[in-house]
Structures are given as C-alpha cells and as structure tokens.
Amino acid sequence: MTGTRPRLVLIGPPGAGKSTVGRLLAEHWGVTFRDTDSDVEATEGRSIPDIFVDDGEDYFRGVERAAVAHALTEHDGVLALGGGAVLDPDTQADLATHTVVFLSVGLADAAGRVGLTTSRPLLLGSPRRQWQQLMDARRGTYERLATSVVPTDRLSPEQVRDAVLEAVSA
Known part of the structure; x- marks a missing residue:
C-alpha cells in the first residue's frame, strides 16, 4: 500500500x-484503524513500558518515529498517534499535509478514562500531576498541528465521533 495516506490522523x-474514537470513525467510513503505539509494540515484541524501562525514552522515540513515518505513507484508514509522537520535528513536518484532529481532554476526564496509572511510563510518580505537565507542554503543539480541535470532555465516544465527522466535513 505504499503511496497511500490516512483518511484522518488523531x-x-x-x-x-x-483509539476508541478512531475505531468508531473507521467503522463509520468502512476503513481500517491503526494505532502507532500498537505498531511499536508489535515491532519490538514488548510493551511500551518495557521499552522505556529496558532502553529508555530516546530509544522508544526513535522506534515510534519510524512507526509513524511508515503509517503515514502506508495506511489509508484512520490513524491514531501516540501522545508524544508529535514532539518529533520530522513527524510535525510530515503531518502538515494531512487531515489531523486534536482530541482535547481535561485532566478529570482523562483520569476517568485511563486511570492515569503507572503503566504509562511518562506518568510515574504522581500520574495526575505528570499528565497535567505533559498536557501543558504539548497543548500548543497539538493545536498547531491540528486542522481541527475537538473537545471530548463529558462526551461519549459516539458523541466525539460525531463531532469529529462534523469538524472534518466543515
């Protein structure tokens, strides 16, 4: 499938x-869903937390960058990027030609959805504080890269899917 491009990047x-909304969008459009975090885990044969512990964040980011680069040129459905993938300057440049939706969420809703547990390597210590610091540091990048921003707080996955569909058809 080389030479194709995602219909939408989240x-x-x-x-x-x-991931949840991406699957719903893919189902709606009759296309496939792909998550670069899953690609990284499949390539490495281990979980992202294990990659962080065994090889560190820099190694993980290199593997993640390769996964994103491949997915942006090989996948024609809905693509979800890992939360920190947008920090890479090459990824930022690559996203400039894609339809990108930033799913914005506040701390309370994020905590309720993922529990903000220590299974997330960048949230070790105080997960809620760490999440807020990550979000504060990344929000500007998310907003700059996005062709649309869709708030998700207090919305069901189906409501978010509908909001994304409205945003990308406008």
Missing part, C-alpha cells in the same frame, strides 16, 4: 479517546 494526550 492526536492528543493519553485519555483523549484516540
């Missing part, structure tokens, strides 16, 4: 609903 922090 970005946002942990708990925004990228």
Whole structure:
C-alpha cells in the first residue's frame, strides 16, 4: 500500500479517546484503524513500558518515529498517534499535509478514562500531576498541528465521533 495516506490522523494526550474514537470513525467510513503505539509494540515484541524501562525514552522515540513515518505513507484508514509522537520535528513536518484532529481532554476526564496509572511510563510518580505537565507542554503543539480541535470532555465516544465527522466535513 505504499503511496497511500490516512483518511484522518488523531492526536492528543493519553485519555483523549484516540483509539476508541478512531475505531468508531473507521467503522463509520468502512476503513481500517491503526494505532502507532500498537505498531511499536508489535515491532519490538514488548510493551511500551518495557521499552522505556529496558532502553529508555530516546530509544522508544526513535522506534515510534519510524512507526509513524511508515503509517503515514502506508495506511489509508484512520490513524491514531501516540501522545508524544508529535514532539518529533520530522513527524510535525510530515503531518502538515494531512487531515489531523486534536482530541482535547481535561485532566478529570482523562483520569476517568485511563486511570492515569503507572503503566504509562511518562506518568510515574504522581500520574495526575505528570499528565497535567505533559498536557501543558504539548497543548500548543497539538493545536498547531491540528486542522481541527475537538473537545471530548463529558462526551461519549459516539458523541466525539460525531463531532469529529462534523469538524472534518466543515
């Protein structure tokens, strides 16, 4: 499938609903869903927390960058990027030509959705504080890269899917 491109790329922090809403959008459009975090785990044969512990964040980001680059040129459905994938300058440049939706979420809703547990390597210590610091640091990048921003707080996955469909058809 080389030379294809995603119909839509979803970005946002942990708990925004990228995977859940991405699957609903893919189903709606009759296309496939792909998550670069899953691609990384499949390539490495281990979980993202294990990659962080064994090899560190820099190694993980390199593997993640390769997964994103491949997915952006090989996948024609809905693509969800890991929360930190947008930090890579090459990924930022690549996203400039894609339809990108930032699923925005506040701390309370994110915590309720993912529990903000220590199974997320960048949230070790105080998960809620760490999540807020990550979001504060990344929000501007998410907003700059997005062709649309869809707030997800207090919405069901189906309501978010509908909001995304409205945003990308406008």
